[in-house]
Amino acid sequence: MFNKVGVGLGSLFLIVSGIIFWQSFSFDYYSDLGPGPGLFPRWLSASLMVLSVLYIASSLRGLQVRWGEVLPKGRDLLNVIMVLVAVVLFMVLLDQVGFIVAGSVMLMLLLMRSYAWYMAAVIAVGTSAVLYVAFSMGLDVPLPTGDLWDWMG
8 A cells, every 4th residue: 555645745746846947947057157046946956856756656665654753742843843933933023123133033032942041142143143244245135124223213
């Protein structure tokens, strides 16, 4: 008996990766400076297609995987939930308060489980500030400053 869920999920990933692979041809593979914007999505989607086919094949051979064996439990489940909450909160806050504040909140949530709150705050704010300076000033990549800073100044 084959694993119907595995075949279904593998097929879904195969279709999605095939669409992304097809769309990646609308971007240049090379640019004047080296790799173009089409390089990463093309290779990533091609790799995902290969992995999807391998997963479908293993599901057809009858290798059964139960959800209970795959999903994390206890502290590991809490870690997964904290990452999801932190990323969603980052996306919600980014336009309103900007990269430094949103990034600091996200990192603080992730680091508070391993460090004291004051150490997590120092690391989070410092990391967000360094990344902001590196990208906005060093690499000329504009990062959101947020409506909060527009209102204040």
